[in-house]
Amino acid sequence: MTKDVIALTPEMPDLPTLLAGLYAGGPDLGVNTTADGAVVQLCGPDGRPLVSVEAPILVQVPGETFRLLGHTVADGPVWWTEARASTAVAEAARLAGSFAGRLATVLGGTVWPPEAATTDVVPLTTDVSAIPAPATGSPAVDVLTATTAVVIQDRPLIAMTSWLSDALRSAATAERALQIVTPPTARLTLPTRAALRGLPNRWVVQDAEHGYYDGLSGAVLHWKTGTFTPVHDEQGATRVAEAFGPRPDTDGRQLILTLRTRHPADENLVLGRALETAFRHLTGAPPAGWSTAEPVNLPWSARQLTDLARSRAPRPTWLVAVGHPDRPAVATVRVLRTPAGVEEDITLALGYGGDETPPLDAIEELATVLDAKHGLVTLLTSLRAARRDLTVPPRLEAPPVPVAFTLGSAEVEAIGQSRAGHPPLGPTPTGLGPAGKPALHYVFGNGFTTHSVSVFQRLIQHLTRE
Known part of the structure; x- marks a missing residue:
């Protein structure tokens, strides 16, 4: 699973600023690049990725930060620098928050989510050598099997970011399903919904009371042979999760x-x-x-x-x-x-x-x-x-x-x-x-x-x- 932290700054983070942000873990951590240099990774001593940072994007369209994050920034273009922290390592989420907080402090910006922002040095105390290395080089994919690429997201709104777009394209090329796992509080943007509409791709909702179910069809799901598949009743029909039931009519x-x-x-x-x-x-x-x-x-x-x-x-x-x-x-x-x-x-x-x-x-x-x-x-x-x-x-x-x-x-x-x-x-x-x-x-x-x-x-x- 990963945690996402985004720095929103009025100026483009240059190389010295990015390096200052990546120094959030102190001198013992290393830096690597992937995706032809488009992604910079803060790595543990064994080379394990802890935080993956995508190249900054200049967002010149009004209202995009509020539409996707519910986060208002000052008028004018804003540089969007997104970091994904692996939750397999306890310090990684704090490292991502410190990276984003340092960028925002130097460049006069803000951080989403705001509570993640810090400028503290976060030393790595976890023995990462005892944690299995990720099975994929893609920073968006958390679990990779022979048939499925699983992305676990805890954002309130799941947008079709370049991370997800790359994961979807890679999965399709390898003839794998892309399955996005979220809490029941998450929603999809319409582009993400369109991308997940066709099977075997799925939106998998993880509900503490009801288990897993498909967020678009309501089908109860379970993890079987490396993928999320529907659960059937004694008659062979697909079960529908109780949590998927209709809500009071919206006036929208x-x-x-x-x-x-x-x-x-x-x-x-x-x-x-x-x-x-x-x-x-x-x-x-x-x-x-x-x-x-x-x-x-x-x-x-x-x-x-x-x-x-x-x-x-x-x-x-x-x-x-x-x-x-x-x-x-x-x-x-x-x-x-x-x-x-x-x-x-x-x-x-x-x-x-x-x-x-x-x-x-x-x-x-x-x-x-x-x-x-x-x-x-x-x-x-x-x-x-x-x-x-x-x-x-x-x-x-x-x-x-x-x-x-x-x-x-x-x-x-x-x-x-x-x-x-x-x-x-x-x-x-x-x-x-x-x-x-x-x-x-x-x-x-x-x-x-x-x-x-x-x-x-x-x-x-x-x-x-x-």
Whole structure:
């Protein structure tokens, strides 16, 4: 298990400052580097990593420290320097706190969590030679088996940090599952939830009263043959943890847009325009920032996003974008090179309180613009009762209810306008754009009736029938 401590400073920690921080353990400890120099490790005399420090990140997006940590810093960019301490060694957590505290003291910053900050020298008294060495060189992975990489996190909010992103990528390359273990008080960001949605990856909740259970499905879990697997009853059905039961209805709402765009693989192509258009229509402003992990650290730039995706092609590129602090909005984007061109798979979620009305009346105009200018393939609009802050708790939540579905004009043409425009069981679509080559917009309701789910399913079956 590891403990995370983060130094948030107005200035970049330079090499002398980092070395002063790493001297928190006194002269007897060593320093090592890994991940091609991107991670510095404070090590015991036997070379065992005690604290791993990631290269500082300049966070230029307003509100990110509060969104992810609940920690407010002064206005302006902030350098985020994250340290992970191994809890296999008693002094490691204090070493991480002293490292972060020294950076904050020298550079005039703050530490999260605040109670971890210190500038004390922490001598190593534990006999580390008696403690088994970690089975992995990745600072994010706590347990590694033949089938599974386990990450144990005790943060209140589990973000898709570069640590986790690297662990997920390494696990997938080795055909292992990634399983994140947290206490029941933890929540996930939407990017982390999306990454763990597909089995065998799991969010494993460790509850003192109820044992282990899946934070997304509620399935009771146990550790068996090197991985967390479901526990079945006598009839073979998966047991559901009592702690996963539904809570009183929240007054929050989430508007969720799932869209795909397709573009010719042209040298003048600029990606991210569809997402920017959706943000402008629904929030009145473009995204505040984007990144390949959380915290989202770069100011929004469709051109820079495109340059990154082009440099990685034909490999896919996964990105995160966020809105401004006054309107919770988080999006994930996956850019794919396919035989048909360049495709963007986008999921955008926006949060609203009980006294706020999601802008459903803006969806039809948005769909029209996406089809006319940004190569819309499909757009599904849904509503769900869930937290305004867009975080995911480990309990049963209402599923999204379809509100509308838009089929892009090129897809209508491929399916056939007569067939796409006349589903036998409804709903009757509205044509968007030119009458000769319209996109079709199907409306299911206002998001309050679960009947919309079956209507949407029947429509998709009709549209995809051979």
